[in-house]
Amino acid sequence: MKLSEYTIEFLGNLIAGDIEGAPYRSGPQLVKFFNEFGGRDVYPSGGGFPTRRIYAQDKLRELNGQSVMKQVINTALDPRAFLKHQLDVDSAVAKVNDNLKHDGYEVVKDGLAYKVRELSVGSVKLEVPAKVTHQLTQLAIDDNIRKCEEKLAEGDYSGAITNARSLVESVLIGIEKEFDAQAPEYDGNLQGLYKRVQKHLHLEPDRKDISDSLRQILSGLVSVVGGLAAVRNKMGDAHATSYRPSRHHAKLAVHTAVTLSDFLFETKNYQQARKPPVPDRTVGGSPT
Template identity: 30%
Template sequence: MSERFSPFVIKALVDVITGGINQGSDSAPPIGIYRSGPKIEQFFLDCGIDMRIGMSSRVPATTNCLREAAAHWDGDEKIKRIILKVSDPREYLAEPDRAGAVRDHLNLALKADGLAITVVSGKAHLVERQSTGMIVEPFISKLKTLDFDTVQIEIARALPNVSDDPEDAVTAACSLVEAVCRSILLELALPLPAKRDVDGLIKAVQEPLNLSPGRTDLPPEIEQDVRQILSGLTSVVKGIGALRTHGGDAHGRSKGAARLDPRVARLAINAAGSLSLFLIETWEKQQHRALPQHALPDREPLEE
């Protein structure tokens, strides 16, 4: 059997691929969509697996196919391919709510295996749970609503690379904060700063979002505490930016350079996600509305 995916994951895959035993029966409604025998065969063919139901029925044939795939020498890769296929939102264009039910069902089974499915920029990703962490999860949920193209691209780039390419993950974490700041400035109809690196961008959004440490409207009893937190925003951003410069791959990677510890990359992603979520929620509270969908970060800024 697969070394990565437990039998519980195989069972969950059977549920979401077949959609249940009987369409239109009195049993619980299918998870995902009901697939007929030919459609199940086509589904596996799209995953690169030649599956035939033959004289069997849909559910037992699907179970056997998944077990055989998991037992193959590249079983982990095959099962991963199947998971991403059945979790792809494009499989459920006619019934988009089904896509969320499928991911939830699979994620319950994947949790004990330390894995999770998340969708960014309309594409499913299978990631290590420790790669996202509790801090980034709310930010990912926010992205599903905001649909920031550039922001989603950066988080999608960062998550899978924490262990395999921590340098690229750090670069993407920094780009994530930059993309959020640009998007907010554009929504505020403010010009981008002359210095468009992460340090310049965070300074540009602090004052219009009333996050500047120099603000004078703070209650005396918490004034010093709030100033310290707001000053910390700048420190966090400076740290992420410096880490990208010295340890990321934005400026190339010299031969023989020491690799970043994935723990450091994970810290940068969590910090970037937490900060970005705070900036977005601050903008929403200030404007008394949610950031609109399709806020294109690369359009020309409005002139003053």
């Protein structure tokens, strides 16, 4: 998390308590505060400690560009510190956001606390009606969409990748149950699950009635599903990671999962709409 010098100066003043509405921190309290984030400073007993706000600003400059900076801001806005001094934390959050927005970040409420998130991530959502009849699967779909957006915004890129795969898993499980009430329990084989759903949705690349270009795209979807499974294993947080993912890796995984899910749901809705109704074979309530 990289902040401008303007924001560093403001946050240093806020953490020191030199801004109206912010809790005051003495020199020893500032040393203790920043030592929570890797500092090893000792408050000098014989004097020589710099101006409190200057110390806070210098410590922020040391941490600038590191992911821990988000936690520094979250801790500085701990509502309990404001409550102790009978101060309004929401007013302080508004001032912080007035500065952070110029750096592409904002502070949002998270339960009883506050957390920093990116402004530029954008909304993660499915464009088509994304509903399945299995209630628990629907909850999983909605939850994974929400977590993809949250984790991208919070900088949890491994978590975002994990939820991207989980989104595709839950979408495929839900669609399969729509077409086959006796479908086998999911065994973790994402590509096998996709191939079963592929048949239900008539998306097999070897169909004879489709163009070569469409066949190539449908074949590519198999590779996309395999890629999501592999990148989650190497970069997700569900296993020991082989690589540390960057923001663009996570965005690729999330938006690929969303695009694929959109396509699958739109195809499902189309197939179900064109399915002919079951004829009524009863006369007077009795089978003919």
